[in-house]
Amino acid sequence: MITEFGHFALILAFFVAIVQSVVPLIGASKRWNGWMLFAEPAAITQFLLTAFSFGALVWAFTTSDFSLRIVVENSHSAKPMLYKISGTWGNHEGSMLLWVLIVTLFGAMAAFFGGGLPPTLKARVLAVQSSVAVAFFAFILFTSNPFDRLAIAPFDGRDLNPLLQDPGLAFHPPFLYLGYVGLSMAFSFAVAALIEGRVDAAWGRWVRPWTLAAWIFLTIGIALGSWWAYYELGWGGFWFWDPVENASFMPWLLAAALLHSAIVVEKRESLKSWTILLAIIAFGFSLIGTFIVRSGLLTSVHAFATDPERGIFILLILVVFIGGALTLFAARAQAMEAKGVFGMVSRESALIVNNVLLAVSCFVVFVGTMWPMVAEMAFDRKLSVGAPFFNAAFTPFMVLLGLVLPIGAMLPWKRGRLRRAVWSLRYIFGLALALALLVWAMQTGRSALGPAGVFLGSWITFGAIFDLWSRTGRNGNLKRLLRLPGADWGKAVAHTGLGVTIFAIAGLTAWEVEDIRVAQPNQPFDVGQFTLTLQDVRRVQGPNYFSTMADVLVERNGRPVTTLQPEKRDYPVARMPTTEAAIDYRFTRDLYVVIGDQQQDGGWVMRTYIKPFANWIWAGCLMMALGGVFSLCDRRFRVAAGARKTAPGGVPAE
């Protein structure tokens, strides 16, 4: 019964969304206050209805209601509770419901926190946001209904893909969607501003928190996914340049560009039309990402035919929204004349360089992702574009970005002098170079990758710290640091995070040690500075799997470090095996052990990796996200975003 209520609530939300996408727009153009004000309760109602609908689906999963088709296909009664819940979005229908839930959540948040917005802008933003929701409600209801019942309910379900039964991946999709969909807010603001025909500093200030939030979620979502790949797939790769990964990476790059260009709009009233365009394209890439993942277009051109209805529906959404927005942009862009005047060398120009590099690097990823399809369709060539291409074609842009970053961050607004900014960073440059040379001298291999990563990482990291330090004034007054706006702290922390991640990726790639062998029980062997002994291998039973678990004693200089227990699991219902690597996480390195099959002679295949600085990759991502949070907490946003004191002693909006 609850399932039917959920389905019904979803249909109701669809109708509310339709009305909400029309009425406030008319109200805003006719200046009818009542019609404009309709948007707020409608947005909140829409969210509550969708939340109820989603709750009903979660309920069906947690109670293992096998009369629902998607529960049968993605759940099993013996599955742990966490994965019953995460199974809700571990499938196409459920994840689309989560997607639209987040669309309405953002709409409701804009209605709730948007007290300071001009009434017409607010009405238009909510209407545009709601029209996005309409499209996805229709998509769910007409092509992928999660509330489909089965005439005959089976006794038990088919279980969720075991690889997805993992804490890291349980929370990966919600974060990713919060990011993807958060960009819809930037899109709504952009389209509303185009309809309104007016973009000013205040607009920049309103749109930035939403973009920031979306970017933070995307950062965390991507980091979770890559961390999951690292420990779950069994050989410690963390980024594969897979189309599905690229689908999340492209919006991330554009969101990062948008964050920076919105600063220029906010502070200097320049780059307006570019920022609007970027907001539209960023959300466009979110939709393209969804399209890529759902249609299966890129897995193989032919898989498109297996799901044509859904693929074409999303393509249609993409064309209508992005095409419509771009048409509007073409018609209205002239109205947005840049105001601020600035020199060739200034913070503004540095941010333009940032935008050029981020946008072009996103373009490279896009072309690389789509090329196999284009080549097959246009040139009749079946080819692959994989990691080696992206490493070669994408990395230079990031290196360039990293080199320019600390200098650009030091430049003053309006007019600066390049020589002065560069000269002030001379010690940082020296330090980074010295560290790189030291590493070059210490390492045994000849690879230049490690030292280059050390140089770039420390140049960015120490540059960011120096930037912060330079704010303490001549006497190094540390109290000043505490009084700095949150945005300045955010900048320093996020840039430091980028430096850490770049260093860690280079370090891990350059200095990884790998060992593959058949290990005999109780015969120690050496990998790097460690001695490993396979002590025992036994069978263990888990809640919904069987496991072959090994005990591996790790020693260093004769002293025991730890005992690792790599596993090989077999999920009988889903009928597939997984490897559970055992990882000894340490500050400067991970020891990564995987157990394989038993050999004829009684030994076991074992793969051992020493992965230096692996944790630093994700620590850097977390720092980037944390920097975003600092920036989001900046008092100036709250002031602008609606917490303006209307009456002394009033209740604050947050």
Next chain:
Amino acid sequence: MKRLVLIFLLMASPLFAVQPDEVLEDPVLEQRARDLSTGLRCLVCRNESIDESNADLARDLRLLVRERLVAGDSDEEAIAFIVDRYGEYVLLKPTTSGSNVFLWLAGPIMLFIAAGVGWTFLRNRSKAHELGDNDALSDEEKEHLRQILED
């Protein structure tokens, strides 16, 4: 997500990537084989190199690469040998021949265009004089903005 499930079902196989019995005695040859393997695609997997893949076909290809290297082929010859048999689909790093020129040049060309546009914009901005007050904020709006900023 459903797609992901299918993909993982495809790669499901109890085997591992490089097996101990495949590894060549000569560490230099083995390193070359590993480097070549990371650039070759496992044909039945999705976007995985044969070095990472568990599939049987990937193992066959790994053995084939090693065979060619042991037989004295150079890296290029070994790759050419495999491309002859499996087509250019097997290369994870596409060649620069023919229409692939677009792929490789897309980034640099776009950078050139973007840098040009950016440069022109900057030139205009740095030359532009401060505009008159005619299209600036009205007094009422200025007051409003002042309130916001001072808050």
